[in-house]
Amino acid sequence: MTTNDTRTQILDTAQQLIQKVGLNAMSYADISNAVGIRKASIHYHFPTKDDLVAALLERYSPYFLRLFDVILESPESPEMKLRRYCGLFEATMNSGQQDQACLCGMLGAELKTLNSPLSSQVVQFYRDNHTRLAQLLQQGRETGEFQFPGSLESMAMLIFSMLEGGMLITRADGGVAQFREMVEQLIQVVKG
Numbered sequence: 001m002t003t004n005d006t007r008t009q010i011l012d013t014a015q016q017l018i019q020k021v022g023l024n025a026m027s028y029a030d031i032s033n034a035v036g037i038r039k040a041s042i043h044y045h046f047p048t049k050d051d052l053v054a055a056l057l058e059r060y061s062p063y064f065l066r067l068f069d070v071i072l073e074s075p076e077s078p079e080m081k082l083r084r085y086c087g088l089f090e091a092t093m094n095s096g097q098q099d100q101a102c103l104c105g106m107l108g109a110e111l112k113t114l115n116s117p118l119s120s121q122v123v124q125f126y127r128d129n130h131t132r133l134a135q136l137l138q139q140g141r142e143t144g145e146f147q148f149p150g151s152l153e154s155m156a157m158l159i160f161s162m163l164e165g166g167m168l169i170t171r172a173d174g175g176v177a178q179f180r181e182m183v184e185q186l187i188q189v190v191k192g
Helices: 003-021 030-033 039-045 049-073 079-096 103-109 116-143 150-172 175-191
Strands: none
Touching: 003 039, 003 049, 003 103, 030 039, 039 150, 049 079, 049 103, 049 116, 079 116, 079 150, 079 175, 103 116, 116 150, 116 175, 150 175
């Protein structure tokens, strides 16, 4: 296995573990067992857990936001764009055994235990989602598809919060079917 393959395997495994159990419950021993390498090999690539989380955020945030940008730039209706955005969260839930949540959602739950640069990166991920959601909601208002009361920014925060929190709640009770029902209710609220 090459160094890059090992690094990628470590990142993939760490991300999956954090999305299932959280950062503080995940250890280098867990990664070592899953990947089949010694802990020293993990430390070679990521000397500290903070280094590992920084690498995960540098990979995850741009990837997720690129997916959202593609949705925003598509010629689809605002409702379809919102459904596709919600589908990004559903896809995360569908991976594994319907027991994973958004990486930044899980890190956000442990925000007070992260060092400042890492917590700032998580907060920036939230802000970037809010900004893009506000753009999407504005598109919907301009076409008349969305007629919700209140500000774009407040609705963007409500949607993002519902998706992040909804993943945590429905993975404990109701699974993807319950999550889909929440999304359908959300769409009706946004449409007004």
